[in-house]
Amino acid sequence: MTTAAEFRTETRLDDVAAVRDLAAATGYFSPSEVAIAAELVEERLQRGPASGYEFLYADGDGRLDGYACYGLIPCTLSSYDLYWIAVHPDTQGAGLGRRLLQECERRIRALGGTGVYAETSGKAQYVSTRRFYERCDYATGAVFADFYGPGDDKYVFVKRLG
Amino acid sequence: MTTAAEFRTETRLDDVAAVRDLAAATGYFSPSEVAIAAELVEERLQRGPASGYEFLYADGDGRLDGYACYGLIPCTLSSYDLYWIAVHPDTQGAGLGRRLLQECERRIRALGGTGVYAETSGKAQYVSTRRFYERCDYATGAVFADFYGPGDDKYVFVKRLG
Numbered sequence: 295m296t297t298a299a300e301f302r303t304e305t306r307l308d309d310v311a312a313v314r315d316l317a318a319a320t321g322y323f324s325p326s327e328v329a330i331a332a333e334l335v336e337e338r339l340q341r342g343p344a345s346g347y348e349f350l351y352a353d354g355d356g357r358l359d360g361y362a363c364y365g366l367i368p369c370t371l372s373s374y375d376l377y378w379i380a381v382h383p384d385t386q387g388a389g390l391g392r393r394l395l396q397e398c399e400r401r402i403r404a405l406g407g408t409g410v411y412a413e414t415s416g417k418a419q420y421v422s423t424r425r426f427y428e429r430c431d432y433a434t435g436a437v438f439a440d441f442y443g444p445g446d447d448k449y450v451f452v453k454r455l456g
Numbered sequence: 457m458t459t460a461a462e463f464r465t466e467t468r469l470d471d472v473a474a475v476r477d478l479a480a481a482t483g484y485f486s487p488s489e490v491a492i493a494a495e496l497v498e499e500r501l502q503r504g505p506a507s508g509y510e511f512l513y514a515d516g517d518g519r520l521d522g523y524a525c526y527g528l529i530p531c532t533l534s535s536y537d538l539y540w541i542a543v544h545p546d547t548q549g550a551g552l553g554r555r556l557l558q559e560c561e562r563r564i565r566a567l568g569g570t571g572v573y574a575e576t577s578g579k580a581q582y583v584s585t586r587r588f589y590e591r592c593d594y595a596t597g598a599v600f601a602d603f604y605g606p607g608d609d610k611y612v613f614v615k616r617l618g
Contacts, residue, residue: 327531369489371605408602436598438614440570443533452600 301397302351305338309351312358320380322420331378334363347377348401350394359385362394364402367411374402376412395430403455410455411435416447427451463559464513467500471513474520482542484582493540496525509539510563512556514547521547524556526564529573536564538574557592565617572617573597578609589613 314332317323323331337345346368352360360381367373376398381391402410414423416437428434432451441448476494479485485493499507508530514522522543529535538560543553564572576585578599590596594613603610 324531330531367603369486369492370603371608373600373603408606409600411600435600436612438535438571438573438597438612439616441529441532441535444570446533450598450600454601 300352301394302353303349305335305349305351307339309349309358309361310335310339313361316358316361316382317378317380319382321383322380322423331363331380334377350397350401352381352390352394354382354385357382360390360394362398364398364410366405366407372406372408374405374407374410376410379412391426392430399453399455408455410453412451414449414451415442416449417445424449424451462514463556464515465511467497467511467513469501471511471520471523472497472501475523478520478523478544479540479542481544483545484542484585493525493542496539512559512563514543514552514556516544516547519544522552522556524560526560526572528567528569534568534570536567536569536572538572541574553588554592561615561617570617572615574613576611576613577604578611579607586611586613 310332313335314328317328317331334345334347335349338347338349346365348364350362351358361378362376363378364374364376367375376395379391379394379398381394399410410432412427412432414420414427416424430453432453434449435452436448436450438448438450440446472494475497476490479490479493496507496509497511500509500511508527510526512524513520523540524538525540526536526538529537538557541553541556541560543556561572572594574589574594576582576589578586592615594615596611597614598610598612600610600612602608
């Protein structure tokens, strides 16, 4: 079992493919979203902390079990975006997502962050994602109807850090 | 008086400085926001339509009187972001902002766009900006408390295109 202290924070060259494989394996993301997930890892490799993307990796047995990516939202003082969080289907249900999220929040708080924002779809297949944020004490900050496409709303979840 | 047909849509090299000067002259944007406004123009020059940024320029007498920048929001089918809209202080009050916005909406509709999103601050000095969107039939889609900083909420205005 991965504990918070065991999450890897350094991005390696092979994380580009590992994140692409993991994001695709979840079945939650479109091909263009999977490509963007991998691009953020590439940008971190190329630009380092100046990329604005911080990562947490949960290494599994010969693959990535899960990862999260967060960063300060440009033009804000202390608001952070949870850009990505994903857990491999074979690892889901064991609390890894919650531990990744809590470790993101701990690090964001340590950086002076006052709020965390996470966006997801309102489609039926994302109900477990929305319940996940609610269980982790996120509030529904906004729902934008048909944002991603017809019948595909955008939910914005918010957690204020005390 | 500039009419919709007179707005220039091609970005020129000198627009980088012109947009920077205009954004700064309004007094509405922070230095980092002014820098970002100019960066979007540079990205349009470098990458063309692939940048995802479309521009409308209202050329005045030896300067830019106003401009707007919009584009399809990545990972959406037909939602557009109004990234920037600004009118020179000496030109404000003559309806140029409204004409720029209406021409953006006309072009977005022609591209198959179904929604326009515009973000602004909840601070007192932006009350005229918020009233502008309301007068132009935008709804308040969300308010994120303390998003930009303490006491500086983010308003998201939304207009559904029929």
